[in-house]
Amino acid sequence: MQDEVRKVREIPDLFDRGKTATGLLRDYQASVTELSRIRRETLDELKNQGFSQAQIADGIGLSRGRIGQLATSGPAPERAFFGDDDLVVIVGQKIEEGRGRPVIATETVTAYSRLQVLAASYSLSTTMESVPPPGLANLNRHNLVVLGGPRLFPMVAQMQESDPVLRFEEGTDGKWSVLDTRTGERHRSAREDGQNRDIAYLGRLPRPDGKGTFLVSAGIHPTGTQGGVAYLETALAELYGEIRDKRFSTLVECEFDPDTMNVTRAYRATPVYRHAG
Incomplete structure (x- = not known):
């Protein structure tokens, strides 16, 4: 991802640079939204399988408080x-x-x-x-x-x-x-x-x-x-x-x-x- 950003920065034509940056921003934002949905769905599935919030936090590498926040953030799984x-x-x-x-x-x-x-x-x-x-x-x-x-x-x-x-x-x-x-x-x-x-x-x-x-x-x-x-x-x-x-x-x-x-x-x-x- 960083390599792509560097390539955009080096585009000499200003219109092309702006157009390319705009397109990549849209694509990256769409990916971020979908990753947020996947993460929320994964947390739901772990919870449904009987894992505690502490176990989920340890397994994913986040704090229990952060796991609690993420459980309801991002688009719902059915998206x-x-x-x-x-x-x-x-x-x-x-x-x-x-x-x-x-x-x-x-x-x-x-x-x-x-x-x-x-x-x-x-x-x-x-x-x-x-x-x-x-x-x-x-x-x-x-x-x-x-x-x-x-x-x-x-x-x-x-x-x-x-x-x-x-x-x-x-x-x-x-x-x-x-x-x-x-x-x-x-x-x-x-x-x-x-x-x-x-x-x-x-x-x-x-x-x-x-x-x-x-x-x-x-x-x-x-x-x-x-x-x-x-x-x-x-x-x-x-x-x-x-x-x-x-x-x-x-x-x-x-x-x-x-x-x-x-x-x-x-x-x-x-x-x-x-x-x-």
Whole structure:
């Protein structure tokens, strides 16, 4: 690290020096934040294994008082559910009925706003990328979240085929459902029956390049996509405790206010299914 700093100091061009220093500061700060999270999680794990504060202090080489301070400092462990740095969030555009122009559904915008607030509570910033039809998005990126399903993103549909349990299917009537192959139950959106409920596929899928994963909240309708985010608002710590950074999928059902289209309640409709890999 010090060698890199010395190299920056020796850059003759002042603009290049300032630009390089700014980039390294951002990278180092992101690393410091993640190291703080790892340390806090490690202290939690040692405590859960039955080690006393004195034993932990001796093992790590810090005072008992300092260990007590560090136990609650830094981001919470579940921050790692999203990754180790700021998030890139992809949202899809759809063709507006009657006007033929691409737009982002209001519920999807709300989903992004809710995710932005949730991420900020874990010291993560977000950048939104809007993808027009036919939904050709680059999924080969770290810390990526996709808000939308197979209707908007063909590549997401292909990657969801790797899910051994939950399967999106389009009926002959053009309506979508999710089949749970373990139970044989087919989950449909109650919104299509005039009810104020929707469902979403929430999971971590492999990237097309095989070099990582990405998160996806894919509703049958945009309200469902928002529901996946709403579920994380209350269940992130529990979900992270179950699956950490591994691949998984589950279905989330949500209830929404028909006047505002804001999700008011979200809960799991299936178990959390862990995937191999």
